Amino acid sequence: MAKYNYDKKVLKGLTPFPFLGEVKTRTAAIEAAPDTIANSMFNANILAGRLHPSIQHCIISKVIDHGDAKSFTLTPDAEKGTKELAYFRASQYVSVSLNIDGALVNKPYTIRSNPKDALGTEHTSYILTIKLTNPSYASGFILNTWKEGDRIDISGPLGDFYYQELRDAKHVVAIAGGSGITPFYSMAAAIVDGIEDFDMTILYGSRTADGILLKEEIEELAARSDGRIKVIHILSHEEAEGYEHGFITAELIRKYAPEGDYSVFMCGPKAMYKFEENEMKKLGLPKRRYRMEMSGDYLKASDNADFPAEQKGREYSLTVDIRGEKKTVPCKAEESLLWAMEKAGIRAPSHCRSGECGWCHSKLIKGKVYIPKDADGRRAADEKYGWIHPCVSFPLSDIELCVYPTE
Numbered sequence: 587m588a589k590y591n592y593d594k595k596v597l598k599g600l601t602p603f604p605f606l607g608e609v610k611t612r613t614a615a616i617e618a619a620p621d622t623i624a625n626s627m628f629n630a631n632i633l634a635g636r637l638h639p640s641i642q643h644c645i646i647s648k649v650i651d652h653g654d655a656k657s658f659t660l661t662p663d664a665e666k667g668t669k670e671l672a673y674f675r676a677s678q679y680v681s682v683s684l685n686i687d688g689a690l691v692n693k694p695y696t697i698r699s700n701p702k703d704a705l706g707t708e709h710t711s712y713i714l715t716i717k718l719t720n721p722s723y724a725s726g727f728i729l730n731t732w733k734e735g736d737r738i739d740i741s742g743p744l745g746d747f748y749y750q751e752l753r754d755a756k757h758v759v760a761i762a763g764g765s766g767i768t769p770f771y772s773m774a775a776a777i778v779d780g781i782e783d784f785d786m787t788i789l790y791g792s793r794t795a796d797g798i799l800l801k802e803e804i805e806e807l808a809a810r811s812d813g814r815i816k817v818i819h820i821l822s823h824e825e826a827e828g829y830e831h832g833f834i835t836a837e838l839i840r841k842y843a844p845e846g847d848y849s850v851f852m853c854g855p856k857a858m859y860k861f862e863e864n865e866m867k868k869l870g871l872p873k874r875r876y877r878m879e880m881s882g883d884y885l886k887a888s889d890n891a892d893f894p895a896e897q898k899g900r901e902y903s904l905t906v907d908i909r910g911e912k913k914t915v916p917c918k919a920e921e922s923l924l925w926a927m928e929k930a931g932i933r934a935p936s937h938c939r940s941g942e943c944g945w946c947h948s949k950l951i952k953g954k955v956y957i958p959k960d961a962d963g964r965r966a967a968d969e970k971y972g973w974i975h976p977c978v979s980f981p982l983s984d985i986e987l988c989v990y991p992t993e
């Protein structure tokens with residue numbers, strides 16, 4: 587059997603002199619090149635940077651007062667380097683950087699406006715509609731202090747609580763509680779403009795008729811939708827003609843949901859999700875057919891049945907290591923490690939605040955924490971090697987934590 591599968595005679599005919607000449611040519615090219623490293627930007631990188639900016643500098647260009655809520659129109663702050671706002675999927679959120687009396691906080695808020703308003707490179711804008719919530723440390727601060735002309739920093743669009751045609755049914759039953767209408771407003775605007783292609787029945791729960799946030803605006807969108815969007819108002823604290831009364835029960839959903847297949851999207855307070863999960867079971871809906879918007883603080887962890895009761899009221903110390911610099915701050919058992927850091931003026935990375943996005947991913951060096959099961963979004967390897975999400979981790983002892991800011 588031949589040792590080589592090519593004709594060696596051809597190689598023997600080649601002389602090395604042309605190759606030796608190449609060395610000279612190459613050396614000359616290297617000497618002629620500039621000392622700086624070539625900066626290659628590919629179109630894909632440019633597009634990724636536009637769609638997923640780590641920070642967007644904005645100006646508040648308009649404020650509309652709705653009573654206990656306000657709508658803020660944000661436009662790019664070109665002076666600080668943001669020339670356009672990133673395009674988003676209807677119902678995504680941005681996290682807003684706040685300095686509340688020295689507490690450095692990132693809070694997620696849904697972009698309530700039409701994705702079309704962020705399309706292109708000119709005059710792009712977002713609208714955030716923010717209602718006074720409990721706890722009010724961030725919403726109260728925003729409603730009391732934000733005014734036209736202020737400059738704020740926000741993240742790029744985040745979250746996966748959007749319509750996905752490969753996963754979701756062609757008809758969405760949207761269950762909104764209070765300011766939970768905001769993602770569905772954005773979806774409705776996208777449907778009317780032909781950006782999204784599905785039908786939507788919105789079951790919108792409010793306490794009283796007077797307190798319905800964006801009532802005229804959402805009904806105006808429904809009127810322009812060619813019947814693709816329907817809005818049903820449900821009042822929990824009063825009975826009035828033309829409104830349903832009570833809670834959004836399985837029976838009520840059955841009354842307004844279409845015949846056949848549909849997906850349920852929910853956005854509202856945690857108590858509403860607990861109630862609605864039960865209703866989903868009564869409807870016999872498989873888990874893949876209902877989804878909840880989870881971004882926002884994980885509240886009342888100590889009310890969970892598996893939270894160790896003896897821990898209530900205790901306070902521990904939290905030692906934070908950021909790039910070798912250590913700081914020790916107090917931390918209550920009923921407060922998240924993230925909130926303890928923020929309160930102490932540590933700019934810890936975070937976006938969703940609910941254990942979903944992974945942005946706050948930190949290494950637990952020492953100590954024990956309580957992590958609610960319904961907010962533990964870690965991978966098995968993270969769990970095994972001691973990585974935690976401080977936004978949903980509550981101290982059960984003194985803690986040592988290594989935090990990795992991205993900027």
Ligand code: FES
Pocket residue numbers: 935936937938939940941942943944945946947975976977978
């Ligand atoms: S901020 Fe998203 S997981 Fe903690």
